[in-house]
Amino acid sequence: MKIRTLATLLVLMSLNGVAQAEKQLIDYFKPMELQGPLVSEGIWGETNVLPRDIKNGLEDPDMKTWCYWDGRVVKDDDGRFHFYGCGWDQKYSHDAGWKLNSKAIHAVADDIMGPYENPVLMWPHWQEGEGSNVIGLRMHDGRWAAVSSETTEGEIFTSDSPYGPWSLLGKIKVDLNGFEPGLARYQRKTMPSYGHMANVKILLRPDGRYMLVPRSCCVMISDDGILGPYKIMNDRVYKPYPELPQTKNEDPTVWHSGGIYHIVYNHWPSKISHHFTSIDGITDWKYRGIAFTKEQNDKVFRYPDGSFDDWIYVERMTACVDEETDHVTHFIFSVLDVKKGWDQGNDNHGSKIVVVPFDGEAFDANMQRIIDAEKKAAQ
Structure with missing residues (x-):
């Protein structure tokens, strides 16, 4: 069943009794504090993303070298922030760049908001640095890891330092556990x-x-460790909700905060992202409503003065959770100023990484109130 409009989706959720929070995830985004002045002159982009703070996140402001995409930010023991993601030579179009030239990229910042500087290839010795859907993380033993998928097969690289060097540990192993192969690989x-x-x-x-x-x-x-085998524990989290689109969903992000597991994914035709939660992270995934939509850019990518950047594509969301407080502090997004087919090589269009602050403490408190109310009602 196709969901064509936000209004239609809301009606369907109401008719099917989907539990809706008083406030949605989008209500907890905070203004992006400026890392530099808002500028328009001499930088790439359509007027919908001008002026903007080019020191937020990671970007090549004059679009001479890199277009950036994917990624996750991880804090090291010295308080510095490491971006692990990917980029491709701006001479490629967006559609060609991620398929033909995507490289694993590492950049560093002293502030989580950016600017992330000195981008370098993470593993230039392996397939000329190829990497896509790249994310970084700390393993349970304290070592650093990075994952590449989509254009590669699902490799994991490890290092004793956040700066590398990176060694190929192996490919992710899968235990289908009776489920279809397409849930894990495609x-x-x-x-x-x-x-x-x-x-x-x-x-x-x-x-x-x-x-x-x-x-x-x-x-x-x-x-059995980061390589797996990973046992498939359930089907698609949205499958029990036939009122939601059952195809063309992608870009899930997962995090644990406030004692609750969360998944947000993007239905790319409608540009609507959906939010699910689970207490144990395996069973009973409950739909919590729309996380955000393309039409709500004014609530996500806004500055303290009320202005905002209206990015045409907003994808590849990842969460930054503070280890001490167990709350999300920021979300990372990959953004593009025009339609993907309009971003050609050597032009005035491109993509970058944007960092947006988030009131994770208030968000987690609200989610806990909802879950407590559900438990009470079930008694």
């Missing part, structure tokens, strides 16, 4: 069988296990 036209993983997000669970959520939005658990 077929490309050039592949005779299921091969690549895509949109891989890995989470360190408090119980010492690793949790993996791929493009399909199922949950996979490893009891």
Whole structure:
């Protein structure tokens, strides 16, 4: 069933009794404090993203070298912030760049908001630095890890330092556990069988296990380390909700905060992102409503003066959770100023990484109130 408009979706959720929070995830985004002046002259982009703070996140302001995409930010023991993601030579169009030239990129900042500087290839010795859907994380043993998927097969690289060097640990292993192979890996036209993983997000669970959520939005658990095997534990989290789109969903992000597991994914045709929660991160995933939509950019990418950047594509969301407070402090987004087919090589268009502050403490408190009320009603 296709959901064509936000209004239609809201009506359907009401008719089907979907539990809606008093406030949605989008209500907890905070203004992006300025890391530099808002500028328009001499930088790339359509007027919908001008003026903007080019020191927020990671970007090539004159679009001479890199377009950036994907990624996660991880804090090191010295208080510095490391961006692990990918980029491609701006001479490629967006559609060609991520397929043909995507490289794993590392950049560093003293402030989580940016600017992230001195971008370098993470593993230039391996397939000329190829990497896509790249994210970074700390493993349970304290070492650093980075994951690549989509254009690669689902490799994990490790290092004793956040700066590298990076060594290939191996490819992610999967235990289908009776489920279909397509939940973990998918077929490309050039592949005779299921091969690549895509949109891989890995989470360190408090119980010492690793949790993996791929493009399909199922949950996979490893009891045997970061390589797995990851056992598929359930079908797509949205499958029990037929009123939601059942195809063309992608870009899941997963996090644990306030004692609750969260998944947000994007339905790319409608540009609507949906939010689910679970107490144990495996069973009973409940739909919590719309996380945000393209039409709500004024609530997400806004500055303290009330102005905002109206990015045409907003994808690849990841969460930054403070280890001490167990609350999300920021979200990371990959953004593009025009439609993907309009971003050609050597032009005035491109993509960057944006960092947006988030009131995770208030968000977690509200989610806990909702869950407590549900438990009470079920008694």
